[in-house]
Amino acid sequence: MSQGSSDVISSTGIAPADEPASTAELSRGGVPLLSVQDLSIGVRLPGGRTVSIVEGVSFDVDPGQRMGIVGESGSGKSLTLRAVAGLLPKPVEVLSGRVEYGGTDLLTMPAKRRRALMGPEIAMIFQEPMSALNPVMRVGDQIAEGPRRHLGLSAKEAGELAVSMMARTGIPDPVRRARAYPHELSGGLRQRIMIAMAVSCGPRLLLCDEPTTALDVTVQLQVLRLLERLCADTGTSLVFVTHDLAVVNQTCSELAVMYAGNIVESGRVKEVFRQPRHPYTRGLLESAPDFDRPDRELVPIPGFPPNVADRPSGCPFAPRCGYVRDHCRQSMPPLAEVAPGRQAACFESSRLTEVLA
Amino acid sequence: MLDRLRFVPARLLQSVPVVFGVTVVVFFMVHLLPGNPALTILGQTATPDRVAALNTQLGLDKPLVDQYFIFLGRLFRGSLGDSLTYQRPVLELVLQAIPITLSLLVFALVLSLVISVPLAALAATAPGRGRDLAVRVFTLLGQGMPQFWVGIMLILLLGVKLRLFPVGGYGMTFGEHPYYLFLPALTLAIAMSPTTIRSLRASTINVLGSDYVGTARSKGAAGVSLFRGHVLRNAAIPTVSIIGVNLGYLVGGSLVIEKVFAIPGLGSLMINAIFTRDFPTIQAVALFVALFVIVVGILTDVVYTLIDPRVDLSSKERA
Numbered sequence: 001m002s003q004g005s006s007d008v009i010s011s012t013g014i015a016p017a018d019e020p021a022s023t024a025e026l027s028r029g030g031v032p033l034l035s036v037q038d039l040s041i042g043v044r045l046p047g048g049r050t051v052s053i054v055e056g057v058s059f060d061v062d063p064g065q066r067m068g069i070v071g072e073s074g075s076g077k078s079l080t081l082r083a084v085a086g087l088l089p090k091p092v093e094v095l096s097g098r099v100e101y102g103g104t105d106l107l108t109m110p111a112k113r114r115r116a117l118m119g120p121e122i123a124m125i126f127q128e129p130m131s132a133l134n135p136v137m138r139v140g141d142q143i144a145e146g147p148r149r150h151l152g153l154s155a156k157e158a159g160e161l162a163v164s165m166m167a168r169t170g171i172p173d174p175v176r177r178a179r180a181y182p183h184e185l186s187g188g189l190r191q192r193i194m195i196a197m198a199v200s201c202g203p204r205l206l207l208c209d210e211p212t213t214a215l216d217v218t219v220q221l222q223v224l225r226l227l228e229r230l231c232a233d234t235g236t237s238l239v240f241v242t243h244d245l246a247v248v249n250q251t252c253s254e255l256a257v258m259y260a261g262n263i264v265e266s267g268r269v270k271e272v273f274r275q276p277r278h279p280y281t282r283g284l285l286e287s288a289p290d291f292d293r294p295d296r297e298l299v300p301i302p303g304f305p306p307n308v309a310d311r312p313s314g315c316p317f318a319p320r321c322g323y324v325r326d327h328c329r330q331s332m333p334p335l336a337e338v339a340p341g342r343q344a345a346c347f348e349s350s351r352l353t354e355v356l357a
Numbered sequence: 358m359l360d361r362l363r364f365v366p367a368r369l370l371q372s373v374p375v376v377f378g379v380t381v382v383v384f385f386m387v388h389l390l391p392g393n394p395a396l397t398i399l400g401q402t403a404t405p406d407r408v409a410a411l412n413t414q415l416g417l418d419k420p421l422v423d424q425y426f427i428f429l430g431r432l433f434r435g436s437l438g439d440s441l442t443y444q445r446p447v448l449e450l451v452l453q454a455i456p457i458t459l460s461l462l463v464f465a466l467v468l469s470l471v472i473s474v475p476l477a478a479l480a481a482t483a484p485g486r487g488r489d490l491a492v493r494v495f496t497l498l499g500q501g502m503p504q505f506w507v508g509i510m511l512i513l514l515l516g517v518k519l520r521l522f523p524v525g526g527y528g529m530t531f532g533e534h535p536y537y538l539f540l541p542a543l544t545l546a547i548a549m550s551p552t553t554i555r556s557l558r559a560s561t562i563n564v565l566g567s568d569y570v571g572t573a574r575s576k577g578a579a580g581v582s583l584f585r586g587h588v589l590r591n592a593a594i595p596t597v598s599i600i601g602v603n604l605g606y607l608v609g610g611s612l613v614i615e616k617v618f619a620i621p622g623l624g625s626l627m628i629n630a631i632f633t634r635d636f637p638t639i640q641a642v643a644l645f646v647a648l649f650v651i652v653v654g655i656l657t658d659v660v661y662t663l664i665d666p667r668v669d670l671s672s673k674e675r676a
Contacts, residue, residue: 087571115577124575131568136590136665145586146576181666197576 031103032060033237034084034205039097041079041088041261042308050095051309054079054261057097058335061254063204066231066238068248068269070284071258074305077241080258081207084239085124086114101205119146123198125227127210129190133182139190140166140178143197150201165196169226188219192226199230206231208240212247224251245288249273257281260305260316263335267342275355277344279321285356315346323348361662363671365655372651379647380432380640384425387639393417394441394634415441428640437644438637442630447641450626455645457527458622461611464538465545466604472546473553478584480554481561481592492558496551504610508544508617515540525619541618545610549603556599560592567591594665601657605650 036059042052054076061067071077082088084099086106099106101122106114123146126132134142143165144158153161159178166174169192182190191211198206208227212220228251231238240252248255249269256266257280265278276282283301290296303320306312312319314329321328328347335345346352395411396403412418416427431438437447480492516524528537564570565588573587612624619625623642630638662668 085575087574089566111579115574115579118575118577124572126568126572128568132572134569134573134587134591135667136594137587142572145573145578149577149582183667194572197572 032100033063033065033102034061034239035098035100035103036060036080036084037098037100039080039083039099040095041076041083041092042095043091044093044095052095052261053092053308054083057258057261057263059256059263059266061205061237061239063237064231064235065254066228066240066252067254067256068240068242068252069256069258070242070245070248072243072305074260074308075258076261077258078209081124081209081239081241085118085122085207087124116150119203120150120201121203122205122207123201123203124207125191125194125198125209125211128214129187129194130182130214132194133190135182137181138179139182139185139193143178143193143200146197146201161200162196165200166193168230169193169196169199170222171196187215188223191215191219191223195223195226195230199234199236202234203236205237205239208238208242210242210244211240213242213244220247221250227251245273245284257284260311261308262316262332262345263343264317264346265342265344266335267339271339271342273356275353277338277342277349277352278317278346279323279348279352280317281344282352282356283320323351361669361671362659364662365659368655368658372655375651376644376648379644380429381425383640383643383647384428385421387636387643388421388424390631390634392634394636397633398441428637437641440630440638441635442633442638443635447637450638451623451641451645454621454623454626454642457620458608458611458615458624460534461538461542461545461615461620461622462604462607464535464542465549465607465611466600468542468546469549469553473550473557474589476550477554477557477561477592480558481565484562489558492554496554499547499551502547504544504548505613505617507547508541508614511540511544512618527620527622538620541611541614541620544614544617545607548610549600549607552599552603553596556596557592560595561588564588564592590664594661597661597664598657601653601660604653604657608646608649 036057039054039057040052041054042050044050057076057080059067059069069077069080079088079092083094084106088094094107097107101117106117133139140159140162143162144153144155147153147161148155148158151158151161163174163178166178171177171189171192177185177189182193185193191214194211206227211227212223215223224247227238230236238252240248242248252269254266255269255272256263257272257278258264259280265272265276265281267277272281273285276285280301283299286299287301289298301320306316306319312329314327314331315321315324315333318324318328323346325348333345333347335343338344338349393408393412395408395415395417399407399411409418416424419427428438435448437451439445440447440450443450476492476495480489483489512524515521522540523537524540526537528534569591570583570587573583578586611622612627614620615622615624616628623645626638627642629635630642658670662670
């Protein structure tokens with residue numbers, strides 16, 4: 001990871017656009033692998049009105065960096081990830097902003113070129129391996145599909161690659177299992193199949209949408225370790241979306257916290273956990289059990305996240321915030337640097353200096 | 358895979374009592390028909406004595422229940438009796454007609470799939486938009502128009518006016534059959550495709566929104582490769598059972614359509630037999646149609662099992 005761009009969030013525009021995503025350029029120091037700039041996602045209603053679900057999100061991911069995006073359901077974290085992968089569910093679409101991969105905007109790229117990146121450059125792992133695997137196709141064939149399409153392998157070569165990928169993800173007896181259908185495998189094995197599928201073309205960026213949520217805790221840890229190892233081995237960058245703070249702590253080095261479609265805090269995982277500078281992050285940490293300190297009292301965050309179609313003016317967290325002042329309700333606090341490498345979108349950030357851990 | 362087809366022998370065995378039930382219903386319903394075969398054979402001017410004599414000769418003067426057991430006894434010996442009109446074994450007549458009707462049905466099924474799959478795909482990929490509406494109008498029309506009327510219109514347009522296809526008959530040589538059967542098969546296909554299109558459209562929309570299609574897209578699949586590789590087979594699963602049920606109805610439709618197009622299949626045989634009160638022939642045709650429906654039911658389950666690896670009907674039957 002290069003020192004100059006270790007900030008997860010960069011408020012300044014980076015990298016000249018419209019350059020091909022060549023390997024040479026990607027390895028150049030200082031250029032983020034993925035740069036999301038001012039991304040807004042939402043629905044266009046008939047009559048020209050738009051409802052935005054994600055509002056002006058920006059973040060960078062450097063080569064080899066592992067970044068977690070945390071938030072509760074409906075915070076827009078999954079949509080942000082899907083926008084990067086080009087898999088937004090209809091009728092949700094990108095309203096504005098840029099998603100640059102190696103300096104080239106994915107959103108304005110011809111669909112065919114963008115599809116050519118999906119697999120060899122960018123791959124995705126989904127939350128529910130059962131529903132994310134084709135139920136009527138043998139898992140080996142599903143893994144082999146990408147390599148056949150992108151690496152130009154024959155059916156036989158791709159099949160062999162699939163088996164070796166399955167072996168690499170720790171699936172016992174991969175030759176036999178490659179001929180299994182998804183419903184014949186356990187949840188943990190299915191998620192390993194998903195991972196084998198995602199890494200089969202050697203992507204440089206791995207997008208994970210809550211990949212461990214559907215798994216038992218014990219299996220969860222194995223899968224996280226596996227992801228971590230695969231990424232470390234190949235220098236693959238990771239964007240990891242989850243609602244589970246503990247998972248981020250285990251997997252990622254950088255963290256962005258999303259609330260109601262905005263990034264409200266970002267920084268290195270350890271620092272954010274030690275000293276959250278946004279009341280929402282603090283609320284999240286205090287409401288989650290900590291096995292190192294089992295006697296600590298859990299403090300829930302009162303209220304509910306706002307409806308995106310009817311956001312309050314000012315800070316969206318203001319109605320639930322214990323630090324709220326009058327000006328919070330008037331205008332939206334911008335995401336600003338509060339310490340070196342740390343950003344928070346809170347007017348009262350300076351009052352949150354307590355060290356938690 | 359073959360392991361999951363173990364249910365077939367058991368299913369065949371189960372169909373034996375069903376066939377037995379069919380013989381009961383068919384036999385007694387046929388004899389409820391007003392009219393007398395002897396009278397039909399001899400003509401309206403026949404004397405009562407001659408009618409009575411022929412009735413005795415044909416065994417029609419015996420009590421109905423006795424007649425049923427005679428019919429059943431013959432059936433066990435593999436005989437369906439002789440046709441009252443043609444004076445030939447019914448089995449011979451039926452076996453002559455079956456290949457004709459069967460090829461008409463298969464042709465109609467293939468045509469209906471050729472119509473349905475692309476239309477359903479067109480509609481499902483743009484729900485609510487122009488081409489979806491056009492397909493929906495087609496399904497409404499297809500369902501609303503009576504089959505025999507569609508047949509007559511096709512004869513008028515493609516047969517009489519444009520002279521593209523023969524207006525009736527079955528053709529003399531093997532090569533001619535598909536040409537002669539095209540219009541009647543198309544008529545049946547038009548009647549059958551609306552339900553197939555609707556079902557396939559709905560399931561395709563469902564599949565297109567599923568997570569595994571998202572996964573396939575994340576592997577760079579799109580367009581035809583996405584449709585063939587991931588969408589079609591999954592979307593076909595619910596449609597297979599609908600087609601299976603419809604094939605049963607299609608037999609009924611084909612009986613009428615054969616008459617419209619003067620095709621010497623089971624339908625023509627059946628309708629003529631009804632008009633002449635040719636009881637053994639009616640019974641035989643009804644029996645074979647029932648057998649066909651049973652076989653289609655089993656075949657539907659076989660196809661279902663083959664395209665969906667999660668289906669295991671064998672284990673359910675043991676439970």
